[in-house]
Amino acid sequence: MIKINVNGDTLELAENATLTELVKQMSLEGKLYAIEVNEDIVPRSEHPQFSLHENDIVEVVQAIGGG
């Protein structure tokens, strides 16, 4: 297992887990979201190949109400 930080919280994932697997774990499949890993945006097309590593800092964002 590896420990990563997702939106400020620690999360345990399997070794070599991909962003697609993280998205699945967060129940975000089919929704509009964007992901940054260590402050770099990872385009959606690269999520299936993008492996996460110990201590990665991940931000997963979506659109919410705002003015």
Added chain:
Amino acid sequence: MTVETKKDQALNIAGKTYHSRLLVGTGKYKDMAETKSAIEMSGAEIVTVAVRRTNIGQNADEPNLLDVISPEKYTILPNTAGCYTAKDAVRTCRLARELLNGHDLVKLEVLGDQKTLYPDVTETLSAAETLIKDGFKVMVYTTDDPLIAKRLEEMGCVAVMPLGAPIGSGLGIRNSYNIRMILENAKVPILVDAGVGTASDASIAMELGCDGVLMNTAIAAAGDPVLMARAMRLAVESGRDAYIAGRMPRKLYASASSPLDGLII
């Protein structure tokens, strides 16, 4: 005495034509159903959203805002609300573009402090420069300073949006003379963003000649947001019509409306 009428032209932002001159936010509503009803009633075609962290494993069943306010039906305008530095604002815009599959129209706002939510002009200029270079179409929230408004236009912002009063204050258009100065020199759409409290405020902005009005709290925090959304739609339309029609000149003394000829006395 003849009164000059203005030429009406449809609102065009970054090459796209809009029929509605009312832009609305999606914050502060009771729930998604109310958000949807109010936005539909407003007739707005451009709708602002915020970009925030998803909650880990929480509210997974709650509808996503973009399921209710569909990007196919509306032009989604992601904002940088909550950003206090150019860096954070640019980062937020890039996330928004990824989130919306390459959609590059953004509302840039870089705020100075939490009490006033007043725009930080130096950070705003810096963020606008980076974003424009990066291919974004920037609608920029700024102060009602005519020189800064012009500078943002010259940098390449697609719309300049001065405040009427602080965000969420509902104080109305506090410096209409500055808004007029901004309008006089503008070559891009000028929209009043922030400060509108009620329908007459929106009409005043439009009567001044603004190209549109952007608001959120005035509708969302009304007792009946859906009814207020209708009031705002009508207010923006009537203010625009009054501007185009050209108001009568003000006179100190009366001028009879009925003919003086043919009186029986």
